[in-house]
Amino acid sequence: MPPHRMPPSPDGLAAQIEALLDEPTTTHGLGRALRAAAKEIELYRYHRAGSRAWPDGRIDAVPSKIQIGGGAHRIDGFLNIDAVPPADLLWDVREGIPLHDDTVRVLFSEHFLEHIDYPRSAKHYAREAHRVLAPGGQVVTGVPDAAFVLNQYPADPGQADEMIERWYAKRDCLGDINTYLDLINYVFRDQDDDPAYTPHLWAYDHEKLVQLFGEAGFRSVEPWPFDPAIANPKRQWGSVYVIAVK
Ligand SMILES: C[S@@+](CC[C@H](N)C(=O)[O-])C[C@H]1O[C@@H](n2cnc3c(N)ncnc32)[C@H](O)[C@@H]1O
Structure with a gap:
C-alpha cells in the first residue's frame, strides 16, 4: 500500500459515508446503499466490542434462558442478546x-428471524440454536405470518385497516400504504430505506419454520401456544410461532 494511504478501517469508511451523504451530488440510489452500509458498520462496531472480550466466540457465563433480538422488549430471567442496545450482550x-x-x-426470539438473510444466516442461526441447546432444550420462534396476509388477498380495501392500525399506525408512512398489496409488500420488505427500521429479508409461514428447524436437526417442531408472560403481547396478532425441541 502506498505510504500516504491510511489502511482501510470501518471507522474511516463511516466518516467517508457521512461526508458523502451530506454531498448534494449524492444520488438517491447511492444514498440508499450508503445508509445500508452505515447501519452495518454500526452493527460491526457493537459486535467487535463483544467479540474482543470473547475472541473464541463463547462468553464465560452459562445462561439457561436466552432471548435473541428482543430490542426494547427485554425478558426478566433471560440473557437478552441483540445486535444493538439495550441488551445484556451486544x-x-x-x-x-x-x-x-x-x-x-430455552432460546426465544420473535420478529427477529425475518431480519437476517436467508439462506446463509437463517440456516446458520437454526444450526447454532441446535448446537447451544441442551438435549430436550427448546427454541421458540415467532415471525410475521406471511400466510396470514397472503390468505386474505385479494381483499376488500377495508380489511387492510386493522392491519395498518396494528402494525403501522405509529409510523410516518401511512400516506403511502393505501392498498392491501402495500401491506403484502410490507410483510416481505418492511421499510428498507427508513433509518429507524431494519428491513425484512425473508418471509416465513408455519411450513417454512418447520422445514428450517427440522433441517437443523430438531426432533419436533410444533405450534407454540402464545404466552404473553414471555412474548411481546403486541406480536400475537398476525404472527406465527413454533417451538422446536432438540
Ligand atoms: C423488529 S425488532 C423486534 C424486537 C422484539 N423482539 C419485538 O418483538 O418487539 C428486531 C430485533 O432484532 C435485532 N436484530 C436484527 N438483526 C440482528 C442480528 N444480526 N443479531 C442480533 N440481533 C439482531 C434488532 O436489533 C432488533 O432489536
Missing part, C-alpha cells in the same frame, strides 16, 4: 450464538 447473531454447546434450556 452480538451480531449472524456470526453465531456466543454460548457453549448443549447448555441452554
Whole structure:
C-alpha cells in the first residue's frame, strides 16, 4: 500500500459515508446503499466490542434462558442478546450464538428471524440454536405470518385497516400504504430505506419454520401456544410461532 494511504478501517469508511451523504451530488440510489452500509458498520462496531472480550466466540457465563433480538422488549430471567442496545450482550447473531454447546434450556426470539438473510444466516442461526441447546432444550420462534396476509388477498380495501392500525399506525408512512398489496409488500420488505427500521429479508409461514428447524436437526417442531408472560403481547396478532425441541 502506498505510504500516504491510511489502511482501510470501518471507522474511516463511516466518516467517508457521512461526508458523502451530506454531498448534494449524492444520488438517491447511492444514498440508499450508503445508509445500508452505515447501519452495518454500526452493527460491526457493537459486535467487535463483544467479540474482543470473547475472541473464541463463547462468553464465560452459562445462561439457561436466552432471548435473541428482543430490542426494547427485554425478558426478566433471560440473557437478552441483540445486535444493538439495550441488551445484556451486544452480538451480531449472524456470526453465531456466543454460548457453549448443549447448555441452554430455552432460546426465544420473535420478529427477529425475518431480519437476517436467508439462506446463509437463517440456516446458520437454526444450526447454532441446535448446537447451544441442551438435549430436550427448546427454541421458540415467532415471525410475521406471511400466510396470514397472503390468505386474505385479494381483499376488500377495508380489511387492510386493522392491519395498518396494528402494525403501522405509529409510523410516518401511512400516506403511502393505501392498498392491501402495500401491506403484502410490507410483510416481505418492511421499510428498507427508513433509518429507524431494519428491513425484512425473508418471509416465513408455519411450513417454512418447520422445514428450517427440522433441517437443523430438531426432533419436533410444533405450534407454540402464545404466552404473553414471555412474548411481546403486541406480536400475537398476525404472527406465527413454533417451538422446536432438540
Ligand atoms: C423488529 S425488532 C423486534 C424486537 C422484539 N423482539 C419485538 O418483538 O418487539 C428486531 C430485533 O432484532 C435485532 N436484530 C436484527 N438483526 C440482528 C442480528 N444480526 N443479531 C442480533 N440481533 C439482531 C434488532 O436489533 C432488533 O432489536
